[in-house]
Amino acid sequence: MEHLDVAVIGGGQSGLAAAHALRRRGRTPVVLEASARAAGSWPHYYDSLTLFSPAGYSSLPGLPFGGDPQRYPHRDEVVAYLLRYADQLDAEIRTGRRVSAVRAEDGGFLLALEDGSHLAARAVVAATGGFGSPNRPALPGLDSFTGTLLHVTDYRSPEPFAGQRVVVVGAGNSAVQVAAELAARARAxxxxxxxxxxxxxKQRPLGGMDLHFWLKVTGLDTAPLGRFQRGPATMAVIDDGRYRAALAAGAPDRRPMFTSIEGSKMTWQDGTVEDVDAIVLATGYRPDLGYLAPLDALGVHRGPRHRDGISLTHPGLAYVGLEWQRSLSSASLRGVSRDARRIARRLAAHLAQP
Known part of the structure; x- marks a missing residue:
């Protein structure tokens, strides 16, 4: 059986950043990516998605994003950037290798892959994000809904919803963006x-500088606030004015959560009952870490038991890319590398021990 130094599970932005940081520490990581290319979940996001952070704040170490640093890159630009990064990365990346289970063995780890093969590793970095584990809340009557029900994970474009009555559940960036797009382009x-x-x-408060400039200069972007965050957080919507104006115009309108669903009929808190064609759940994600279940390393909401990305249950296990892993930006392109450097330093010290 093949023995690895460090197995990095996930080849998106988190896994690539982790591999880069581990190489800088003299380790030999192997990245195991389930899909056919090392771009993580980005190719699967909805078609109109753009970054909230400018290109100048959205690079991984060693490769600038390129182009106008003040622009907001589109989804496909991010995919192309990550593929370029993977090509120049001094680490082995194996695509089409989905890890199904990780177990402790002989002071290290045994990885079972979906194809039936096994790998041994001295250390493991879990860098699979949350896209594979969408959060589907228990809303009243949702299981009885007879219309189209999907999580925003499966939403691509507004055309299939043309002229329909659609309810988008959520209050974050994706919820507002998708709802406004459906109202404007599908005339739903x-x-x-x-x-x-x-x-x-505001996307550009205080003199026109992007919000991320102020987060950086004030230190809020890197402050170790993650240990104080309990459970998933609802983030404020970053807006250049368009989305707030759309809600103010009622396209979409915003309502308190519905009270019940029976078939296609939805009842609102004011007692109004109406037929609904589709419901889109823009309700976030949970950590996609089911393969760690044999380690008993997960806690509430299937989240890992860790401190700043280092497992509290297994000293050779670390995480990169968790929401609020350490700071506000831990799960983003602009912040993932800081956490990757931190866990690489800790893992290198662990592996250097006799």
Whole structure:
């Protein structure tokens, strides 16, 4: 059986950043990516997605994003960038290798792959993000809904919803973007349903500088706030004014969460009952770490038990790319490399021990 130094599970932005940081520490990581290319979940996001951070803040170490640093790159630009990064990375990347289970063995780890093969590794970095584990909340009557029900994971474009009555559940960036797109491009009648009102951040406050400039100069982007975060957080919507104006115009309108569903009929809190054609759940994700279940390394909501990305249950296990792993930016292109350097330093020290 092949023995690896460090197995990095996931070949998206988190896995690539982890491999780069481990190479800088003299380790020999092997990246195991389930899909056919090392671009993570980015190829699967909806067609109109653009970054909230400018290109100048969205690079991994060793390769600038390129182009106008003030622009907001499109999904496909991010995919192309990650593929370029993978090509120039001084680490082995194996695509089409999905890890199904990780077990502790002989002071290290045994990885079972979906194709039936096995690998041994002295250390493991879990860098699979959350796209493979969409959060589907238990909403009243949702299981009885007879219309089209999908998570935003499966949403691509507004055309299939043309002229329909659509309810988007959520109050974050994806929920607002998708709801506004459906209302504008599909001419759908769209409501944004959420338990709390939408919170807003101006994309370019205080003199026109992008929000991420202020997060950086104030230190808020890197502050170790993750250990104080309990459970998933609802982030404010970053807006250049378009989405707030769309909600103010009622396209989409925003409503408190519905109270029940029976078949295609939805009942709102004011007692109104109407037929709904489709529901889109823009309700976030949970960590996609089911392969770690044999280690008993997971806690509440299938989240890992860790401190700043280092496992509290297994000293050779680390994480990169978790939401609020250490800071506000831990799960983003602009912040994942800082966490990768931190866990690489800790793993290198662990592996250097007799």
């Amino acid at each position: 009648r769209v409501s944004l349903a959420s338990r709390a009102p939408v919170r807003w951040f």
